Amino acid sequence: MADAAGRLTKLAEEVLGAPLPVRIRAWDRSESGPPGAPTLVIRHRRALRRLLFKPGELGLARAWVAGDLDIDGDLYEALDRLAGLIWERSDAPKPPRAALVRALARPEIRAAAREMLALAGAPVPPTPPAEELRRRRGPLHTLRRDKEAISHHYDVGNDFYALVLGPSMVYSCAYWESPQATLEDAQRDKLDLICRKLGLREGQRLLDVGCGWGSMVLHAAREYDVRAVGITLSEEQAGFARKRIAEAGLADRIEIRVQDYREIHDEPFDAISSVGMAEHVGRTQYAEYADALYSLLKPGGRLLNHQIARRPVVDEEAYHVDEFIDRYVFPDGELAPVGRTVGQLEEAGFEVRDVEAIREHYALTLRSWVDNLERHWDEAARLTSPGRARVWRLYMAASALSFERNRIGVNQVLAVRTPEPGDAGVPLRARDWTG
Structure with missing residues (x-):
């Protein structure tokens, strides 16, 4: 199995009909x-078995999480080059699944696929890292399932989040x-912008839905002298x-x-903030x-809804949630177009x-979080x-790349x-x- 990299490159280019970016x-130290260009490092042939078992994004994600795949070089450049192959970006010349179906009709591609099976070794894929993978239980968006989904994402250790988010502890x-x-400074300015949009005044009552680690209610109480209630489903937060x-x-x-x-029944509130929660x-x-939220507000009360949005698609009913995000990051989360x-x-x-x-602000924010994570990698x-x-x-x-490319956005309503x-x-x- 000498020159595994060369053989994989040839196979990929035959399937894609274009040079590999x-x-x-x-794993045999061969390169091609x-x-x-940034280098996709395949540390173990297990990565191929994961891809064969779950072709596309989920197989790649499982290999990445397990450490079987890595990037040597600029991570952003690598993801940008691979985006059209992995996420079926709208400007990609050929959707990967359609290209694969066409390619498999050719005898030489079927032969190449058999070669990939040989390169992968044993046909049975290993179980993905269980502690990172969310297991679905029960009907969607019940009180219990939503609490479990929030716990999966947020109850991973306050110290870990402190490394990533910095002293502000703001995750939006x-x-x-x-x-x-x-x-x-940027997070402080965001909190203050929300308070000003809400027109907060001394003595008012604020509800912060999805309060995280308390940064919004702290800023509002300290700077605007309001009384505040913050709610979260995360015990650690x-x-x-x-x-x-x-x-x-x-x-x-x-x-x-x-x-x-x-479950809130002690309304009314003068103002409500919902920041990064509606997703x-x-x-x-x-x-x-x-x-x-409407019923919880006094007449004349304001809501500030800060929410990530996706681009509209032709068939909204056919829209499906990103598998990697749903299984490993934000279980049961959904994005909607801002118009909806x-x-x-x-x-x-x-x-x-x-x-x-x-949206440009979120790209800057995410790049800062990635910098924090990479600088504290061993401790994280x-x-x-x-x-x-x-x-x-x-x-x-x-x-970060998705925001930069306008694949998703974020809006304050x-x-x-x-x-x-x-x-x-x-x-x-x-x-x-505040006029």
Whole structure:
């Protein structure tokens, strides 16, 4: 089985009908592919067995998580070159599955496929790393299943997240004055922007849905003198947030609950922030989510919904969730086009007053998180697991490229429960939030 890299390169190029965009280095130390390009390192032939068992993205993800695949060189450049092959990017010349079907009709490709089976060795694929893979249980978006999904993503250790997120402990898109700003300044500016859009004033009552580690409610209470309730489904987040609040001397003005938004019954609130949480709600539950937030607000109250959006597709019913993200990162999460989000908020009774698209800001944020993870790699792997650290590095780097390429976006939607006879109570000049 000498020159495994050369044989794999030839096979890949025959299937794709185009030159391979990266180099390959195989387990036998052979190399092949364009000089100077990032190198896809296949550490073990197990990687091929995973691909044969689950062709496409999920097989590649399993090999990556297990450490059977790696990248030597610039990770972003490698993912950018591979994007059309892995994620079926809309500007890719040929969808990989269609190309594969056509290729397998040719005798020489069938022979090459048999050769890949020989290269892979034993035909039975090994089990993927169980501790990194979310096991689905029960109907979608029940209280129990949503809590389990949130725990899978967020209960991986506060110390791990502190390495990635930095001192702000904010796990959502920052708001950058310039690419040269610090992550801390950008996250502080994002929290303050939300408070100003909500028009927070002394003595008001704020609900933060999906409060994370408490950064939003801390900023609002400290800088705007509000009383705040933060809810999360993560026990680890709640414990961390309560400790921060006590240390800040704000325990009399901030309450943290482990609670689902569907279980809140102590309304009304003057304002609601929902930052990076609605992605977990799901298409079937979004109307209920919008109705619930509307009912929790006082007339005249404002909602700031900060949410990732995907691009629309021709057949929305055929849209499917990214397998790698669903199985390893955000179980049961779903993205919707911003138009659908605005429409459902309006159907719940809200008056939508502003939509601000900030996708470039998320690309900068993700690159900062990846930098933090890579600088603290050994400690991050120790605090969680090598496989989990590899999952986070891949998904954050790939997501940064998705925002940069406009495959996904992120929007802040300001909506008001406008009272009769119709004065929404917002300034006359757009985005003069405190006027």
